Amino acid sequence: MFYQPTRIHNPHDIHKIGCFAKTGLESIIFWTMTTVTVDNKKIWDSVLTHIEQDVSRASFLTWFKNTSIQKNDGSVISISVPNTFVRDWLQNKYHSSILRVLRGEIDSLRSIEYVVSRVGTKEVLEQINQPTQIQQLELGDIYIDKDDNLNQRYTFDNFVIGAFNELAYAAAQAIIKNPGISYNPLFVYGLTGLGKTHLIQAVGNSFKRNNKNTKVYYLSAEKFGIEYTEAVRGGRAHIFKEKYRKYDVLIMDDIQFLSGKEKTQEEVFHLFNTLYDNNKQIIFSSDKAPKKIVGIEDRLKSRFEGGMIADISVPEYESRLAILNAKVRQTNISIASEVLEYVASAVQNNIRELEGVLNLVSAQCQLKKRGLAISEVKLLIKNSLKPQRTISINDVIKTVSTFYGIEERELYQKTRKKEVVKPRQVAMYLLREDFNASYPYIGQKLGGRDHTTVIHAYEKVRRDAGRDGLLYKEIEQIKSVLYGTN
Ligand code: ADP
Ligand code: MG
Numbered sequence: 001m002f003y004q005p006t007r008i009h010n011p012h013d014i015h016k017i018g019c020f021a022k023t024g025l026e027s028i029i030f031w032t033m034t035t036v037t038v039d040n041k042k043i044w045d046s047v048l049t050h051i052e053q054d055v056s057r058a059s060f061l062t063w064f065k066n067t068s069i070q071k072n073d074g075s076v077i078s079i080s081v082p083n084t085f086v087r088d089w090l091q092n093k094y095h096s097s098i099l100r101v102l103r104g105e106i107d108s109l110r111s112i113e114y115v116v117s118r119v120g121t122k123e124v125l126e127q128i129n130q131p132t133q134i135q136q137l138e139l140g141d142i143y144i145d146k147d148d149n150l151n152q153r154y155t156f157d158n159f160v161i162g163a164f165n166e167l168a169y170a171a172a173q174a175i176i177k178n179p180g181i182s183y184n185p186l187f188v189y190g191l192t193g194l195g196k197t198h199l200i201q202a203v204g205n206s207f208k209r210n211n212k213n214t215k216v217y218y219l220s221a222e223k224f225g226i227e228y229t230e231a232v233r234g235g236r237a238h239i240f241k242e243k244y245r246k247y248d249v250l251i252m253d254d255i256q257f258l259s260g261k262e263k264t265q266e267e268v269f270h271l272f273n274t275l276y277d278n279n280k281q282i283i284f285s286s287d288k289a290p291k292k293i294v295g296i297e298d299r300l301k302s303r304f305e306g307g308m309i310a311d312i313s314v315p316e317y318e319s320r321l322a323i324l325n326a327k328v329r330q331t332n333i334s335i336a337s338e339v340l341e342y343v344a345s346a347v348q349n350n351i352r353e354l355e356g357v358l359n360l361v362s363a364q365c366q367l368k369k370r371g372l373a374i375s376e377v378k379l380l381i382k383n384s385l386k387p388q389r390t391i392s393i394n395d396v397i398k399t400v401s402t403f404y405g406i407e408e409r410e411l412y413q414k415t416r417k418k419e420v421v422k423p424r425q426v427a428m429y430l431l432r433e434d435f436n437a438s439y440p441y442i443g444q445k446l447g448g449r450d451h452t453t454v455i456h457a458y459e460k461v462r463r464d465a466g467r468d469g470l471l472y473k474e475i476e477q478i479k480s481v482l483y484g485t486n
Contacts (some may be wrong), residue, residue: 040069043105044079050101051094062402062481063089070117075110077102080117087114088477093405148208149218154201160326162319165195168310172203179207179214179249180279183308185272189286190312192436193350196285199312200251203283207249216249221284222257222438225264226451232263241267245274251283255304257438259295269300276303315351320344323351324358333362336371346381353385360384391482393431393445399482400427403474412447426475428454429461434479 044067052060063086070080079098081087090098091114103109144151161169168190174182186203188196204216224244231240244250250271258265275282286293289311290304315323321344328335339361347354360380365372372380401408404423411424424446431437431445432454439451439458446454465472 040072043072043102044069046105047098047101051097054097063094070115072106074106074108077106077109077112078115079112081114082117083480084116084477087116088473089403090114148204148216150201150204150208150216152205154198155205156202158326158330159195159198159202160319160323162315162322164315164319165199165312168199168312171308171310172199174308175281175283176203176206176210179281184276184279185282185284185304185307187284187286187290187304187307187309188312189289189309191287191314191350193352194312194314195351196312197253200253200283200285204249204251214248215246216251217244217247218251218253220253220257221255221264221268224252224268225258225261226439226455228264228267230452241271244271247275247280249281249283250275253285255284255286255296256288256293258300259293262297265297265300269297269303272300272303282307314349317344320347320351320354323354327355327358328362331362333365335361335365338374339372339377342374342377343381346378347385357381357384391435393435393437395482396430396435397427397446399478400430403478403481414447414449425457425461426471426478428457429465430475430478430482432458433462 048060048064051064055063066082067086067090068080069077071078079090081090095112099109099112102112159169168188171183171186171188175184175186186200188200190196201218204218207214207216228237228240231237252268255268258268272282284304286304289309290296290301293301321341324340324344328340335358343354343357343361347357357380361372361377364376364380397411398408400423401411404419404426406420406423410417410420411427413420428442428446431442432439437445439454443449443451443454461471461475465475
């Protein structure tokens, strides 16, 4: 045969060979044109070989797994990527390296584009980030009153009552009618995402609405502890005590955080006695029944048990469906009842997840301008719910550092380098927001930092992510790697 195996990377070269071959042997033209295909796989392998030498194994696998050349017309190459997370990352971090290697292979290359080859949850999350296009079902924590710390979003108007929470609801209503008398304290407990915060804040908001003069205050036990410790350190303990003793209704969320904090418990105990003796209403919430919380003094536990204890359990199917219907009614979005029924049957653990899935479904309906098939909803659920596997704090730190392209150990160091400060703040935010780690614990883990630094970081990221589309997206992308939803 005349044919010499030629590695042709640019399809235009086929034409050149064709022209060349035309000079004599017609049969060879045909043979050449059909056999010499552009070997995109080889080109991409060569890119990967180059890049692999420059990055860590973990980064390489994270960013280049499931990538390939999808199209190559000699001047534009389309690289297929599994999700927008990878697309953005390749575009931002690896684009110039990829371009350099590809140019070495293909002289005529003008540009590269990254194409997501599979539509999944991340595209929807990305779109949610565009408020003008997508109406969100949830408003987020944007309406927090500085004076009483209550979020106006939590009211009884949007609180669905079912068998799972009716006892807690009834107790809450009794308190609103007769504060400080019927049930004092009210102790609400239940697993995460079942509506404790919503319920106890709704009580606070009702008081506010009914009587402007009622002094209500809401805060988490953890925040109380931190504020108290700071006040003691700063010689302001008396001001602190005075502040909390003036409230008519004090709502303390997540008191399991008091576990092991003896001094703070002592302060809560004395505060409780003062308020109680003055018929002021106190409301506590916790993830466990008082008896089951370890590391809390017996005398405080007996105070917790002295009024009304109400648990919130996991909502049954009818309640889950009612919650979905109520949330849909609050917006102008219409979602088919079969879809809502499917979501209600498939998402069983808690209301927060139920809301999350509904947000995704709603966003995707708006994007596609049509209703979703059950199979699409199924996929969405599969991709969006957190996996059961436990994700360690080290996983979070590792993923964040890989994402921002810094060394893991840098997150532990005290450096103030700009390229480290932001990733560290994001790591702190995630540990708090998604893992409910305590501020002091996060501080200790990430370079022995003070809890106030962590609070500052957490609040900053939360604020900025609300404003800054890019940061929001970055966080969603980190989560997608962490929870394996891509
Ligand atoms: P918890 O404090 O128990 O972890 P939250 O009060 O934060 O749970 O509730 C999680 C989410 O579910 C919130 O967005 C809340 O508004 C919503 N939610 C909880 N319970 C209900 C309910 N009964 N009806 C409607 N929405 C609810
Ligand atoms: Mg809560």
